[in-house]
Amino acid sequence: MVDERIIHDAQRGDPAAQRALYEAHYAAAFRLAYLFLQNPGDAEEVVQDAFVYLLRNLDRYDGEKGTFWAWLRVTLVSRCRNKRRRQQPPLVSLEGMEATGRFLVDPNAANDPARALENRGARRAIWQALQQVSEGAREAIILRFYEGLAYADIARILDCSPEAARARVAHGKLQLRRLLDEGEERRAPQGHPVETARAAG
């Protein structure tokens, strides 16, 4: 992601290299922090805190152990988790989930704007349902399906065993599916057209 030379210069205290390092990772770090915290202000604060820590301890960075982004991600997730522990988790109503989307999404909707809109609503519903999932499961799901990490890496970040990380993801998916099914049942007792079409197919 970032040239090793930049990291090397940053380690030697070159402000331009440190700035380049910060700016190269800022967007990705902010987005990941936002997914964990669901609050842009908190995400921004956590990203700044994480960079202060990393740039102060840049001499500890070892490129052979992993990328700078991997190091930043561990720091970031740790800080996000601390931040969330200090806060009350945001509440998302089931009514809100029902109002914004449905569970079933037509995968062949790329060329159909109406279906694409429906898919967008469904993704919003998934995002909102994800807020109802238990915290450990949600963290593991974000790392697994947004960051695309292996269970061993998730385990290292969340400080648990790979089996525990796998179990968290599976439990999270189970909770998510139930939440989405409940929302779908409440919303459309007559049956969703896509669901009906699928059942018929």
Added chain:
Amino acid sequence: MDKHLTELALAHIADAESPPVIEHLRSCRECQRAVGEYRWLQGEITAALKTEAKAIPLPRPRWWDLWERLHGGRGPAAATRRLFAAAGIAMLICSLLVAWSLPTPVNASSALPPKPLSIPLPAIVTADNELGHVTATPTPSQSGRQSPSTLTPALTLYPKP
């Protein structure tokens, strides 16, 4: 047919890095469908997370704030703030000095003498040269009134013999 797999097992299988070979799954369409739905859900979770992450407006990176925190307020922004503070203090001192060196501003109304309630009339003065020098004493008024004449000399010196 043997028992269906549990939901948790299906969720596990859908995302297993090396899917286990389970005999039941080979033959059970229902469990295969459930695994397929979990796989589809995983794709949707990824899409939902990416959509949400991209939808949020990205704030501008605040490098100089970070720099200040890193260097304990020695960044350019802190230097500018210090410069402005110093300039403000210097201007305040200068204005105090200028204010102090200027004469007290005269207030037009306070400069005028207080308006007397009654105009004192000059008293008639009597000169006495008995002791070789002239002394003047106000002449006691007659019948409690002082002379209204303003032409009355205040002091009359008599020529020495």
